Amino acid sequence: MRWHKFISAILHPIVMPTIGILLYFIFSPAKLTQEQQLTILGIVFTSTYVIPLLLLVFLKAVGYIKSYQVFSIKERKIPLFFMIALLFFLAELFQKLSIVRDLSLLFYGIVLGLVITYLLFFTKLKSSLHLLSMGGALGYFLIFQQIHGISILPIIIVFTLLSGFLASSRLYLKAHTPKEVYTGFFLGFISQFIVYYLL
Numbered sequence: 001m002r003w004h005k006f007i008s009a010i011l012h013p014i015v016m017p018t019i020g021i022l023l024y025f026i027f028s029p030a031k032l033t034q035e036q037q038l039t040i041l042g043i044v045f046t047s048t049y050v051i052p053l054l055l056l057v058f059l060k061a062v063g064y065i066k067s068y069q070v071f072s073i074k075e076r077k078i079p080l081f082f083m084i085a086l087l088f089f090l091a092e093l094f095q096k097l098s099i100v101r102d103l104s105l106l107f108y109g110i111v112l113g114l115v116i117t118y119l120l121f122f123t124k125l126k127s128s129l130h131l132l133s134m135g136g137a138l139g140y141f142l143i144f145q146q147i148h149g150i151s152i153l154p155i156i157i158v159f160t161l162l163s164g165f166l167a168s169s170r171l172y173l174k175a176h177t178p179k180e181v182y183t184g185f186f187l188g189f190i191s192q193f194i195v196y197y198l199l
Contacts, residue, residue, distance in 0.1 A: 004169035008130060011166050016133040017048040017087075020106060020140070027144070027152050030099050040100065043093070047086045055082055069175070073121045080118055080129075087111045102147050105199065106140045109192035116187050128176045128184030134163040135188025143196050 009015075021044045025037050032040075056079060059065045065075040091107035094100050113136055117127045138159040145152055167181045176184075 004172045007162075007165055007169045008173065008175070011130060011134065011162060013083075013129045013133040014049050014052045016137055017090075017107075017110075018045050020137055021103075023141070023155060024100075024103060024106075024144075027148075027150065027155070028100075028102075029148055029150070032099065036099075040103075044090065047090055048083075051086060052079065052083060055079060071175070073124065073126050076126065076129075077118070077121065080114060084111055084114045084118070087114070102144070105143065105192065105195055106136070108199065109140060109195040110136045110188070112195055113187040113191035116191070117184070120183070125183065126176070126180055127187060128167075128170055128181045130166055130170055130175075131163065131181050131184035132188035134159065134166055135185035135190075136192055137188075138163060139189040139192030143192055 018041070021041055025032065025041075056065065056068050056070070059075075059078065060068065064078065070076050070079060087107045088111050091104045091111060094104035094107065110133070113132050114129075117129070117132060120127055138156065141152060141155055141159065145156075163185060167185065170176045170181055171178065
């Protein structure tokens with residue numbers, strides 16, 4: 001039980017963007033100064049971790065959500081809407097910065113996946129956001145290889161394995177059904193390629 005909770009926490013959707021940025025800095029051929037890296041990391045961490053966390057604290061305080069796990073579709077609507085807005089802001093920001101423009105693909109892709117997830121709420125389907133973020137990361141770094149003409153196969157393998165561990169954990173914790181897990185991963189993965197070929 002502790003292992004499943006641990007992997008669900010360490011690979012939480014609000015943590016994954018920061019992990020993605022750190023990996024981007026390691027493997028990207030873009031010549032970024034340390035100051036530029038810290039600025040980008042600070043913006044991403046604040047927008048995708050600090051603000052969403054504060055929002056959840058507020059929503060729990062006012063009684064809109066029962067727990068920070070945000071289990072029900074109704075409880076997920078407001079947090080998801082804010083995440084879409086924040087990630088779209090980041091995508092637009094990076095689109096304007098030529099040196100890290102390829103980063104915008106990651107965030108546009110996640111936005112598309114989240115928009116589809118929100119629309120699926122009306123069909124009563126609660127896609128796994130954990131797996132959406134993992135699928136998005138895997139899809140993005142596959143595209144990243146193609147954009148920069150490099151091979152980061154170890155990272156691809158690690159993300160693939162972690163996706164499997166995370167899916168198993170979400171099912172073990174009964175946070176999602178298999179359908180919700182598979183849907184979340186597929187949406188995150190395919191949205192990256194849709195955005196890449198459209199942009």
